[in-house]
Amino acid sequence: MPPRTCLLPLAITALGGLLAAQIRPPLPGLPMTPPPVDHPGLAGQPLFQPPRHADAPPAPPVVSPPVPAPVDPDTAGPKCSGKDLGDAVAKVLALPWCTNLDEALAQAAAQRKPVLWLQALGDLGGDACSALQSLRGITLANETVLAKLRERFVLGRADLEAAPHVGVSNGYRPDQTALGATNGAGGRNLQLVVLAADGTVVHAVPGFWHPLDLLPELELARHLHDLHGSPDHTAAQKLAMARTLHRGFLRELGSGTLGRSAWRAEDEAAEQEQPARDSFARDDKGLVVRGAGGLPKLVPLVQLVHERMLARGFVPCAAFDWESFVDYGTPRHDPNAAIETGRTFPKAIANQQRRERDAARERGKGGRRR
Numbered sequence: 229m230p231p232r233t234c235l236l237p238l239a240i241t242a243l244g245g246l247l248a249a250q251i252r253p254p255l256p257g258l259p260m261t262p263p264p265v266d267h268p269g270l271a272g273q274p275l276f277q278p279p280r281h282a283d284a285p286p287a288p289p290v291v292s293p294p295v296p297a298p299v300d301p302d303t304a305g306p307k308c309s310g311k312d313l314g315d316a317v318a319k320v321l322a323l324p325w326c327t328n329l330d331e332a333l334a335q336a337a338a339q340r341k342p343v344l345w346l347q348a349l350g351d352l353g354g355d356a357c358s359a360l361q362s363l364r365g366i367t368l369a370n371e372t373v374l375a376k377l378r379e380r381f382v383l384g385r386a387d388l389e390a391a392p393h394v395g396v397s398n399g400y401r402p403d404q405t406a407l408g409a410t411n412g413a414g415g416r417n418l419q420l421v422v423l424a425a426d427g428t429v430v431h432a433v434p435g436f437w438h439p440l441d442l443l444p445e446l447e448l449a450r451h452l453h454d455l456h457g458s459p460d461h462t463a464a465q466k467l468a469m470a471r472t473l474h475r476g477f478l479r480e481l482g483s484g485t486l487g488r489s490a491w492r493a494e495d496e497a498a499e500q501e502q503p504a505r506d507s508f509a510r511d512d513k514g515l516v517v518r519g520a521g522g523l524p525k526l527v528p529l530v531q532l533v534h535e536r537m538l539a540r541g542f543v544p545c546a547a548f549d550w551e552s553f554v555d556y557g558t559p560r561h562d563p564n565a566a567i568e569t570g571r572t573f574p575k576a577i578a579n580q581q582r583r584e585r586d587a588a589r590e591r592g593k594g595g596r597r598r
Contacts, residue, residue, distance in 0.1 A: 303409060320352065380450060405568060411529055422449035431453075
């Protein structure tokens, strides 16, 4: 066994090999489509026009309407429904889930494994918010993901309906529809949290996550877990090494992950209305990069998640600021509502109404100060 002092080089080497796997063939049954690529050079190609008389006025410039970017089929549309979805959910439920965090942490200490704690709006085996419906039908039911969870983690789950940071969605049965989604979609309604046995959050990803992209996140989380538990490094050294791991992870992201980490249109619009955000892309001088209409461009959600975790380091679960961690886009994520009816979550709705009243009160205070 290599000495513990070699932990960082080994972790980075292992991560490099894992991240390189993103360019390998996709997992069975999960086609991976490259993200759309702009070709600005095509705009300069000459337009073929009919001959024009020398005295005729110049023809007005031909302006082509903007062409919407093609939708990645991995991130949209129905993926699983009816009996197939029910069977997928049954496979996920067959995993050994704890419903008590203290019990999960005790098992983690005994087995020397990290805990993967799934907290979501709804019930893993019953009515689930749209983000959880997608996660359990597409990602958690994937055979490679199932094996990783079963072998490498102690598993636990909890309902977020009464949590202060929760967003809004209806709940959908296991025989309804699992829709494709982008990484990070529905971040208020679902978080996958990796904890050490002492209750420290070593990594977390909010919202839905595609199986091809969740697997590297889980592997990174295991390295962070081992780093947190290392007796050979000080707290300051562990923090510096954790930041190095996150930065290395971001540098190695493939085009597939970046494409699947694009913002939903409604989340992007809501985010761009904010005065200043850590989600805004910045140039080498720290200035906000702006696009059409002067609106700020946004970093991919996978980058935003890692930068927020990088800034936090290792934080006890009880002290983790979930509100700021999942504060991006809109509080509502419910694409299933466009195709089917689901039950409501009264506590989540009441929580959102309270949040709206608080926001209106703060706007009123600002108006009086002016």
